[in-house]
Amino acid sequence: MKKEEIAERVIRVTARELKMSEDRIQPEHHFAHDLGADSLKAIELVAAFEEEFELDLEEEEALKVKTVDGAVDYFAELLPE
Amino acid sequence: MELRPLEHVQEPNLIKEIFPHSIPPLIRFEDRIRETIDGEEVEFDPRSMIDRDIHITDTTFRDGQQSRPPYTRKQMTRIFSMLSKLGGTQGVIRQTEFFLYTKNDRDTIDACRNLGLRYPEITGWIRANIGDFRLVKEMGLKESGLLTSCSDFHIFHKQKQTRQQAMDQYLEVVEAALEAGVRPRCHLEDVTRADLRGFVIPFVQRLERLTENQSDHLRVKIRLCDTMGFGLSFPNVAEPRSIPKLIWRMKEECGISGDRLEWHGHNDFHKVHINGATAWIYGVDAVNTTLFGFGERTGNPPLEGAVMEYIALKGDLCGIDLSVITELAEYFQRDVGASIPANYPFAGRDFNxxxxxxxxxxxxxxxxxxxxxxxxxxxxxxxxxxxxxxxxxxxxxxxxxxxxxxxxxxxxxxxxxxxxxxxxxxxxxxxxxxxxxxxxxxxxxxxxxxxxxxxxxxxxxx
Incomplete structure (x- = not known):
């Protein structure tokens, strides 16, 4: 999958799960510090990404991803072009 | 203060020699314990525990039953067989005692005996008077507890006797026991509030004198009854509350060996389990307990706690089947109608x-x-x-x-x-x-x- 498409989908899912508009989300944003994702929201986000990308993620690894950019890189590695 | 360097390790140090997880955590002693008695330092060696024949005795059907409506015969027989399975064939739960006063008590003893189980052995409990001793003889028991209250609270205020009258009465019943071939187990009621020098030691010395020439199976046993839970486990506590000193005096001044000493506690000050364990450590072989600690007022040492302590001290299950604790807890709550607090160790709904x-x-x-x-x-x-x-x-x-x-x-x-x-x-x-x-x-x-x-x-x- 192309990295641009992954980035678009990561932002869309993040906006939906954290109940905010997509244009508020920047690539360098930290899910917890900038976007307010608490520990429960973080797990819900991972669950939403699993659904979006139809993946069964390694939970501990997925929860180590802290930023929007980091998530894009993480999925780009799992979903090569 | 010299800072110790941080030790970098590849593998975690989980201290498995003490916390094996496959059995309860172990208790290891590194040296002797010292106590000052009459100005002299004396030593106890808790490491001897590994080799000593420490064991558990049970009073679920006697003291345990004093705190609740009577059990039915069927219930007691079922509990008896579960005690046997829990304690295993090495007899970790060595004895259990029964009242002898009602027909139901006596019929229950017969029913339990008919199960043909090696352990726990059945013993009786009577008040110290000759008339009651007839019941022991009729039941053909080899050993019976005799109530021999020894504090002046009991002798003077309850029994309205002098010390001489109390001692004479107790000794008379013990002599009757010996004549009938029944081993006397004298329950020194209220011993942690008694005058040790003025009554307890003279009385126990006479008991020992009475049976010292008897064969082993008739030599007097002494149950140290901490009736009001006053006993203290700490070193160098003043008498009569000191458990270490009491045990030392029984052994050294009265000649009662550890295999003929038993501890019976009550939980009025939340010290019931640790006091029982302390008695083991300082040289008493038998700790008297009840299932789930049910007993008069605040209860007795919980048998399940003593079982865990036993494993921790011995470093082995020794034939104990711990799963029976869960069976017993279910049985008591479902069939006996007893209530076990949710946070009660090892058996409560929420203990883990x-x-x-x-x-x-x-x-x-x-x-x-x-x-x-x-x-x-x-x-x-x-x-x-x-x-x-x-x-x-x-x-x-x-x-x-x-x-x-x-x-x-x-x-x-x-x-x-x-x-x-x-x-x-x-x-x-x-x-x-x-x-x-x-x-x-x-x-x-x-x-x-x-x-x-x-x-x-x-x-x-x-």
């Missing part, structure tokens, strides 16, 4: 249930982090979580996986159960709930989100 999310997280990654030993294997009780707003997604994952009986790779991850956790949090944040989530509610959620797994689990349980 965590409500804290951080603990549930630990349990999920490695059960040993938040379990006292392998309660799943030894007691048939896997660690559990109770779900509240504090238990977290880890708690929900643990509960759901346990409920569904999923193991290894099949266990559901946090992301799979997070919808249930969101429902839980909404209960508190949006609905204003203040109570824990019930198991029935959680089952409904599992059925909603994992219908196939739920159906499989239900059919397995049927």
């Amino acid at each position: 249930t965590t409500r804290a999310g951080i603990h549930a997280g630990g349990l999920r990654s490695n059960e040993e982090i938040y379990t006292i030993f392998d309660t799943r294997e030894l007691l048939g009780r896997p660690p559990r979580v109770a779900i509240t707003d504090k238990s977290g997604t880890d708690g929900v994952a643990l509960w759901v996986n346990e409920f569904l009986g999923l193991e290894g790779d099949k266990r559901l991850s946090l992301t799979k159960v997070v919808k249930i956790q969101r429902w839980v949090m909404n209960q508190y944040e949006k609905e204003g709930r203040l109570t824990a989530i019930s198991e029935e509610e959680l089952e409904e959620q599992v059925e909603l989100h994992f219908p196939e797994l739920y159906a499989q689990a239900r059919s397995r349980r049927k």
Whole structure:
């Protein structure tokens, strides 16, 4: 999958799960510090990404991803072009 | 202060020689214990415990029954057989004592004897008068406890006797026991509030003199009864509350060996279990207990606690079947109608249930982090979580996986159960709930989100 498409989908899912508009989300944003994702929201986000990308993620690894950019890189590695 | 360097290790040091997890954690002594008695330092060596024949005696049917309505014969027979299975064939639970006063008491002894079990041995309990001794003889028992109260509170205020009259009466009954070939076990009632030098020691010396030439099976036994729970385990406590000093005087001044000494405690000051363990450590071989600590007022040393202490001191299960504790707890609550507090160690509903999310997280990654030993294997009780707003997604994952009986790779991850956790949090944040989530509610959620797994689990349980 192309990295641009992954980035678009990561932002869309993040906006939906954290109940905010997509244009508020920047690539360098930290899910917890900038976007307010608490520990429960973080797990819900991972669950939403699993659904979006139809993946069964390694939970501990997925929860180590802290930023929007980091998530894009993480999925780009799992979903090569 | 010299700073110790941090030790870098490749593998964690889990101190397995003390916390093996496969059995309860062990108690290891490194040296002798010292006590000052009459200005002299004396020593006790707790390391001798490994070789000593320490054991548990039971008074569930005597003191235990004084705190509740009488058990039926069927109940007592069932409990007796479970005690036998729990204590195993090495006789860790060596004896249990019965009242002899009613027909039901005597018929129950016959029913238990007819089970043909080696342990626990059946002994009796009577008040110290000749008339009552007839009951022991009629039942053909080899040993009986005799109530020999020894504080002046009892002698003067209850029995309205002088010390001489009390001692003469007690000795007369002991002589009758010996004539009938029954081993006397004198229960020194209220000994932790008694005048040791003025009554207890003279009395026990005379008892010893009376039986010192008898064969071993008739030599007097002494039960040290901490009737009001006044006994203290600490070193160098003043008499008569000092357990170490009391034991030392029984052995050194009265000649009563450890195999003829027994401790009987009460829990009025929350010291009942540790006082029993202390008696073991300082040289008494038998600790008298009741199941779940049921007994007069605040109760007696809990038998289950003594069993755990025994394993910890011996470093081995010694034939003990700990799963019977779970059977007994279920039986007492379901059939006997007794109430065991939810947080009661080893047997209460929640004894290994965590409500804290951080603990549930630990349990999920490695059960040993938040379990006292392998309660799943030894007691048939896997660690559990109770779900509240504090238990977290880890708690929900643990509960759901346990409920569904999923193991290894099949266990559901946090992301799979997070919808249930969101429902839980909404209960508190949006609905204003203040109570824990019930198991029935959680089952409904599992059925909603994992219908196939739920159906499989239900059919397995049927």
